[in-house]
Amino acid sequence: MTSHKIDFLMAGVGGQGTILSSDILAEVGMMAGYDAKKSEVHGMAQRGGSVETHVRWGEKVYSPMVEQGRVDYLLGFEMLEAARWWHFLGPHSFALVNRYRINPPAVNLGQARYPEPEELEALLKTNQATVQWVPATEVAVELGNQALAGVILLGALSTRLAVAEEVWLDVIARRVPARFVELNKQAFARGRALVSS
Amino acid sequence: MEKKLMSGNEAIAYGAYLGRVRVAAAYPGTPSPEILENLVTYPGVYAEWAPNEKVAVDVAAGAAYAGRRALAAMKHVGLNVAADSLFYTSYTGMQAGLVIITCDDPAMHSSQNEQDNRHYARFAKVPMLEPSYSEEAKQFTKLAFDISEAFDTPVLVRSTTRISHSESIVQMEEPPSPTWEELPPYKRDPVKYVMVPANARRRHPIIEERLGKLAAYFEGLDINRIEMGDPALGIVTSGVSYQHAREVFPEASFLKLGTVWPLPVNKIREFASRVKRVVVIEELDPFLEEQLRLIGVECTGKKIFPILGEFNSGLVRDCARRGGLIAGEAAQEAAATAPSPPLAAELPPRPPMLCPGCAHRGMFYVLQHYKAVVLGDIGCYTLGAAPPLLALHTCGCMGASIGVAHGVDKAGCKDRKVAVIGDSTFFHAGIPPLIDVVYNKGATTVIVLDNRITAMTGHQDHPGSGRTLAKEPTVDIKIEDVARAVGFQKVDVVDPLDFKATRAIVKEHLESNEPSLIVARHPCVLYAREFKKPYQIDPEKCNDCGICRRIGCAPLIRADGKMAIDQLLCIGCGFCAQICGRKAITQVA
Numbered sequence: 001m002t003s004h005k006i007d008f009l010m011a012g013v014g015g016q017g018t019i020l021s022s023d024i025l026a027e028v029g030m031m032a033g034y035d036a037k038k039s040e041v042h043g044m045a046q047r048g049g050s051v052e053t054h055v056r057w058g059e060k061v062y063s064p065m066v067e068q069g070r071v072d073y074l075l076g077f078e079m080l081e082a083a084r085w086w087h088f089l090g091p092h093s094f095a096l097v098n099r100y101r102i103n104p105p106a107v108n109l110g111q112a113r114y115p116e117p118e119e120l121e122a123l124l125k126t127n128q129a130t131v132q133w134v135p136a137t138e139v140a141v142e143l144g145n146q147a148l149a150g151v152i153l154l155g156a157l158s159t160r161l162a163v164a165e166e167v168w169l170d171v172i173a174r175r176v177p178a179r180f181v182e183l184n185k186q187a188f189a190r191g192r193a194l195v196s197s
Numbered sequence: 198m199e200k201k202l203m204s205g206n207e208a209i210a211y212g213a214y215l216g217r218v219r220v221a222a223a224y225p226g227t228p229s230p231e232i233l234e235n236l237v238t239y240p241g242v243y244a245e246w247a248p249n250e251k252v253a254v255d256v257a258a259g260a261a262y263a264g265r266r267a268l269a270a271m272k273h274v275g276l277n278v279a280a281d282s283l284f285y286t287s288y289t290g291m292q293a294g295l296v297i298i299t300c301d302d303p304a305m306h307s308s309q310n311e312q313d314n315r316h317y318a319r320f321a322k323v324p325m326l327e328p329s330y331s332e333e334a335k336q337f338t339k340l341a342f343d344i345s346e347a348f349d350t351p352v353l354v355r356s357t358t359r360i361s362h363s364e365s366i367v368q369m370e371e372p373p374s375p376t377w378e379e380l381p382p383y384k385r386d387p388v389k390y391v392m393v394p395a396n397a398r399r400r401h402p403i404i405e406e407r408l409g410k411l412a413a414y415f416e417g418l419d420i421n422r423i424e425m426g427d428p429a430l431g432i433v434t435s436g437v438s439y440q441h442a443r444e445v446f447p448e449a450s451f452l453k454l455g456t457v458w459p460l461p462v463n464k465i466r467e468f469a470s471r472v473k474r475v476v477v478i479e480e481l482d483p484f485l486e487e488q489l490r491l492i493g494v495e496c497t498g499k500k501i502f503p504i505l506g507e508f509n510s511g512l513v514r515d516c517a518r519r520g521g522l523i524a525g526e527a528a529q530e531a532a533a534t535a536p537s538p539p540l541a542a543e544l545p546p547r548p549p550m551l552c553p554g555c556a557h558r559g560m561f562y563v564l565q566h567y568k569a570v571v572l573g574d575i576g577c578y579t580l581g582a583a584p585p586l587l588a589l590h591t592c593g594c595m596g597a598s599i600g601v602a603h604g605v606d607k608a609g610c611k612d613r614k615v616a617v618i619g620d621s622t623f624f625h626a627g628i629p630p631l632i633d634v635v636y637n638k639g640a641t642t643v644i645v646l647d648n649r650i651t652a653m654t655g656h657q658d659h660p661g662s663g664r665t666l667a668k669e670p671t672v673d674i675k676i677e678d679v680a681r682a683v684g685f686q687k688v689d690v691v692d693p694l695d696f697k698a699t700r701a702i703v704k705e706h707l708e709s710n711e712p713s714l715i716v717a718r719h720p721c722v723l724y725a726r727e728f729k730k731p732y733q734i735d736p737e738k739c740n741d742c743g744i745c746r747r748i749g750c751a752p753l754i755r756a757d758g759k760m761a762i763d764q765l766l767c768i769g770c771g772f773c774a775q776i777c778g779r780k781a782i783t784q785v786a
């Protein structure tokens with residue numbers, strides 16, 4: 001294994017915008033001088049199903065996918081979807097999870113139960129990972145667009161990484177449509193503020 | 198020159214551009230559509246959506262016959278549709294390079310089967326290159342054009358989901374010259390290009406000879422690379438499996454194959470002679486493993502690594518540990534064998550489902566109401582098979598619905614039955630079976646779910662959407678006109694989000710005894726971004742009858758023991774309000 005690497009996993013529900021966030025995260029890694037790879041699946045799974053995206057930074061990255069037990073940061077766009085990946089976490093892992101719930105069909109049909117947030121948190125901590133909740137969707141709606149939740153999560157994540165804030169903002173400016181740049185920068189700042197205290 | 202993060206598909210497009218492709222054609226299919234969506238943005242490249250993969254390969258072949266480098270791209274099953282064309286182009290060769298990209302989908306993230314298209318290279322006797330990440334995807338695609346011309350053969354480039362949809366860093370290069378020399382007059386060479394038996398018999402030995410020459414050339418090609426490490430273990434691999442294996446075996450020796458057909462047999466033998474044990478790591482079929490055995494190289498492969506699904510480094514590590522190739526790492530071992538918390542097994546699954554507001558839902562609700570047998574097809578609408586709708590009963594391959602329905606009819610089945618097919622799928626493979634129904638005096642009802650776009654694969658235009666790949670306006674071929682033109686007399690158009698109208702029309706068609714066709718037309722909400730004010734449920738009026746739950750729309754949730762509508766998910770289509778007997782559902786003001 002390479003001496004220095006950071007593995008990220010993003011988990012959410014198709015349509016939540018995980019792809020834009022992972023695009024930004026991978027490019028920030030490259031701009032910060034890492035070899036960077038990312039992997040995700042498009043198509044069928046996108047239609048309201050579970051989706052996950054792998055992003056890896058390192059001196060030299062081979063596989064585009066992260067490995068069980070070795071994830072450094074889990075970004076959960078939805079509580080249940082984050083918890084699904086508990087076994088990818090280890091004692092060194094940090095999970096940032098959007099306190100946001102979308103019912104899977106079986107829950108809406110009354111055939112299954114949506115676990116309580118405390119239960120999901122306990123599951124995420126099975127292998128001694130650290131878990132932090134972030135009200136990303138709540139803040140995004142406050143800013144006028146629920147799609148901003150991803151950038152808010154990235155803002156929160158950025159406080160834990162040794163990459164200058166300008167690098168993040170540059171990449172965001174390049175990756176989002178011009179008329180949304182300011183709003184996204186604002187969302188990023190709100191994300192940073194959520195965890196920096 | 199700068200570097201850029203690119204997906205495998207972007208890199209294939211970039212490599213084709215650098216390789217001076219002039220004409221490209223494709224039919225979208227996950228994980229391949231972004232290849233053409235990127236190619237069309239490069240100057241000097243003509244790129245189009247063909248109605249299906251066979252037409253795409255024919256178009257590319259024609260351009261290559263005329264003397265311009267050409268490319269066709271498709272998902273793995275697309276090559277089944279285009280197989281006939283692949284085989285003739287193998288025999289004829291071309292005047293300029295012809296490259297065919299096949300994107301396989303191990304694990305079937307978005308496919309109906311898990312076929313391994315390396316077999317097509319051997320089957321059609323054409324070379325196949327297999328990149329392992331984006332930089333190679335660029336280089337190999339460019340190289341494929343040179344190989345195609347040097348050996349007068351179409352060249353297959355094989356990607357997989359984890360190449361096509363992974364991003365990695367690509368070195369940018371000088372753009373090719375923007376000027377093109379004029380095309381010489383069409384070269385007529387019937388002995389080479391008219392595949393009547395007498396000519397084809399002359400071509401076959403040339404094809405066999407070509408394979409021998411290619412194999413010799415591939416021996417010396419640096420994309421077939423020996424990376425010597427510890428000689429105790431020698432790994433033969435290609436594609437993304439190489440990347441996973443590199444993570445797991447940092448010390449081992451590797452033979453990394455860039456050409457998977459024909460194989461550089463001498464290089465393989467040389468590698469085998471330099472290592473103590475040969476292990477083959479490849480996804481899906483034991484393609485390389487069998488070839489190694491055939492040339493007398495003893496090896497292990499599928500005994501350790503599965504034939505099913507896709508690999509990742511975790512899986513390769515687990516298999517390697519169980520197969521005794523690496524020692525167990527204590528921490529990992531403990532984690533792998535520790536009991537899972539009970540909750541882990543109870544997490545409700547989240548399968549893909551029809552989007553909130555999807556108009557397909559309206560038609561399936563009505564079909565469920567009439568308890569019709571629904572002979573289905575492939576697209577977003579296949580999700581109508583999921584609970585609670587459960588309103589689609591077969592799905593095999595694109596275009597199958599209408600022929601299958603006609604067969605069910607001719608077998609004498611008395612149930613109410615319909616064929617259901619999407620608009621893009623209709624143009625792909627729905628027209629010949631439509632003709633079959635009329636020609637052979639069938640009485641099948643065909644419902645075309647026309648959401649005006651190829652939604653499933655990411656909203657690509659098609660012959661009925663009114664725009665080309667380059668987003669230029671063009672004719673919009675009306676499905677109802679096609680049906681009438683081939684002899685359907687009972688043809689109707691309805692908006693499937695209009696519940697009453699849809700119910701009435703479907704009833705009428707189910708009761709008719711002639712070939713009939715309904716176009717259920719409503720634009721894909723996700724594409725048209727038709728987002729309106731959400732609806733809400735008046736708890737005073739709601740008697741919890743459960744009808745609205747039966748449409749399986751995600752915003753309809755249970756909260757505090759009552760039905761409610763999730764205001765962030767609802768897009769305001771209003772279908773649930775139409776089926777609510779208590780008029781308890783209304784739009785938020």
Ligand SMILES: Cc1ncc(C[n+]2csc(CCOP(=O)(O)OP(=O)(O)O)c2C)c(N)n1
Nearest residue numbers: 226575576577578619620621622651652653
């Ligand atoms: C031969 C072949 N080519 C491509 C695909 C990928 N594919 C699956 S469904 C589909 C088309 C879906 O479009 P449409 O029929 O309009 O239905 P929609 O998804 O819009 O509901 C495509 C291209 C496939 N499965 N098989």
